[in-house]
Amino acid sequence: MQPNSIYYMENTFIRTCVSVDCVVFGFDKSQLNVLLVQRNAMSSSGKELKLPGSLIYQQEDADTGAYRVLNELTGIKKIALRQFKSFTSPKRISDSDDVAWLEATYHNKIDRLITIAYLSLGKIDRKLHIGPKYTTATWCPVSQLPRMPFDHNQIVEEALNEIRRWVEAEPVVLFELLPVKFTAAELRRLYEAIYHRKYDIRNFHKQILRMEYVLPMEEKQEHVAHRAARYYKFDRIIYNKRKI
């Protein structure tokens, strides 16, 4: 029996901590932003911003942990959330700064850590009620993300793909990213940000007409230096009645 056979390794099954990390997207005029938190400045690596996350507790499942993280961060109780991938590489905590930060934060020696990544969406103008764990939270445009600890940059990359699948399965989530009343151009720019392509304005108006749960309002923009745009609103009742 060789030392590296599977039989030799049977007594080294991992026992590991498990964390959740949340990629919360917001939308601001023309681009997607990610909500990042500041980790206590004790690093020389310059990686001060990271995804909000937490180890999960003994009696907690991952969904509950993710809700807890977002609630501590934003004060929001009800928020749509979607697990999208686990990240399990043994190398994901190889950076010594990251190891040191983990041990300082959780008062435990942590040799392995897997994380379950969640996707969520928020309105960017909502006030954040930041809990005691983090000092600041920042919306950061996805095109200008800093280098982050662990594999958080990769997690955001994959979240950007997942958001399309989510929108296709449940278009309602789009309207989590927009104000209650929004213009056709705002909705179009949101699609453009998510799908990373341009949409023809005329065709897009037809597309809105087909979304029977997006209702035109009488109200229009005011004090804009061009023809005022009509506002639309999302109708949840019609949305829930639609057949798919």
Added chain:
Amino acid sequence: MQPNSIYYMENTFIRTCVSVDCVVFGFDKSQLNVLLVQRNAMSSSGKELKLPGSLIYQQEDADTGAYRVLNELTGIKKIALRQFKSFTSPKRISDSDDVAWLEATYHNKIDRLITIAYLSLGKIDRKLHIGPKYTTATWCPVSQLPRMPFDHNQIVEEALNEIRRWVEAEPVVLFELLPVKFTAAELRRLYEAIYHRKYDIRNFHKQILRMEYVLPMEEKQEHVAHRAARYYKFDRIIYNKRKI
């Protein structure tokens, strides 16, 4: 500070084992089947069949663990595999039979276990080279699944949704489920099994024409008690060249 506040709980972050469980689908004439293994008969619960799976090792990521499980089970080295969801509820190992089986199998007290579920596809007529861990493996029609341990029934349910997403993203996986040469009717019945709906025969032929990587062959069925059907084959080169 209340005993049940998050601060109190900070010293009870989980350290847990992590497993992978693989849902391997096969296709047989008209329905999807799942590859199940027999767990050593020591239970009174009647839950003898389960998804193939394993705890993962200290230096192994989950993908590697899933490849290892399938390789031990089938002897196949190269197999398409897709992580699709983690299952983390503390209650998923509440059944006492399941707890006892875990401890007998892994020689460890296991109080919590999260699993990362994988989806894979195999040809149902392939000979299985079953490794030492399990005695038998069985293809079980998804319509006749037994009650299985842990949350394995739920995992299969979710895999049945995931397979559609996978097929849409990478249609190549369909042909993992079919023999090298197959008839239009076989491909159609595979779609019907995956999408759980009927397809019109004439329209389906047009759909095959549009799949430029599905080539008609000269060869036809022989010794069938009806008009012989043409065989088709999947052309991987054309498939890889296609623009999406």
Added chain:
DNA sequence: TCAAAAGTGTTCGATATACACCCATGC
């Protein structure tokens, strides 16, 4: 009066759906 963005219609090709009859083979 100008700059800036809003709003609007038609055409084309591709795709999805509905639908009914003849063909080849083994028994």
Added chain:
DNA sequence: GCATGGGTGTATATCGAACACTTTTGA
């Protein structure tokens, strides 16, 4: 010759893409 399943074509609706000009408003 008959039962069984294989193979074929047309018509309609919907959808996505391409494309240019007029309208409204504040500065």
